[in-house]
Amino acid sequence: MTLFLGVDFTSRPTRRKPITVASGRAASGVVKLERLDAHEDFDGLAGTLAQPGPWVGGFDFPFGLPRELVETLGWPDTWASSMDRFTGLTREEVRETFAAFCDARPAGSKFAHRATDGPAGSSPSMKWVNPPVALMMHAGVPLLRAAGVHLPGLHPGDPQRVALEAYPGLLARELIGTRSYKSDERAKQTPERLIARKDLVEALEQGRTRLGVRVRMSHAMRDGLVADASGDRLDAVLCLVFAAWSAGQPNHGLPADMDPLEGWIVGA
Incomplete structure (x- = not known):
């Protein structure tokens, strides 16, 4: 029976702010939440990724960069090659490169967007602050590639271990509107x-x-x-729901015309 995973990711896991993984199994439209695990380092998540399938996971970080950004920078326009170029930079070089791109653009259109950002309501995957999703991708994509998992539409791998990009805010907005449900700041x-x-x-x-x-x-x-005021556990469960839903959809719920460079947020 397929295992489903939901992963709330952070680019700098610690005991206070770990990577949170929700796992469970589904039948007849019901997913049973079986475990909630917290990994204080990347090795813990690597162990989860290495476990034999079949499993499908929803991961809360971007899998691809905007095509406009890649083409403007003159980077290779295939996913694997663009990720090689991107993850070969240091975190500081990522900030400098993307900031220079934004500085050269007019106010109101500083960031390049992926096609999925509109329907998902997500932040541009090139953002390095508030939220630093580019740095999350910089840390997360190499883990997925090293584990040899399958990224549908982007990169072939073990078909028994499938990783999808998920965005918990997409489902949260559907259920409670724009109400905020989490904060890492105690005062909030x-x-x-x-x-x-x-x-x-x-x-x-x-x-x-x-x-x-x-x-x-x-x-x-x-x-x-x-009780988890940070919302990390809840975000992992929201990603788990997307993963469970994807199993019953053609092409894991991804559009047939998905840009193979940018990727797509499942369920958007």
């Missing part, structure tokens, strides 16, 4: 955000989404999701 961990997490968990359990997937979990896991 308010009662309003606590209520939003409760509402979000309840909506997931009831399956009130266009995906038609309900989440089943123990009382202890439910309490843990609500």
Whole structure:
């Protein structure tokens, strides 16, 4: 039976801010949340990626750069080659290169966007601050490639271990609108955000989404999701839902005309 994973990623995992992995199995439109694991370093996630399939995972970081950015920089226009060029830079070189690109553009259109950003409502994958998704991709893509997993439409790998780009905010907005449900800053961990997490968990359990997937979990896991003011555990579960949904869709729910350089956010 296929295992499903949801991964809330960080480019600098620590004990305080680990990589969080939700895992479970699905049947008849219900995914049962079985585990929530926290990895304080990349080795922990590498071990998860190495486990034999079949599994499908939703990962909360970008898998590709905007075509406009790649072409403007004169980088190779194939996914593997562009990632070689990108991940071969240091983090500081990524910041400098992308900042120079933005500085040369007019106000209001500083960043290049992928085609998936519009329907997903996601930040440009080239952003290096607030949120630093480019740095997350810089750390995460090499882990996926080293593990030999399959990235549909982007890079071939073990078809029994499938990795998809997921964005928890896409599903959260569908369920609770624009209400904020998380913050890493203690001063912003308010009662309003606590209520939003409760509402979000309840909506997931009831399956009130266009995906038609309900989440089943123990009382202890439910309490843990609500209590986690950072939202990391909840974001991992949201990614898990996308992964479980993708299994019943043609081409894992990715569009047939997906740009093979940029990639696509599953469910967008």
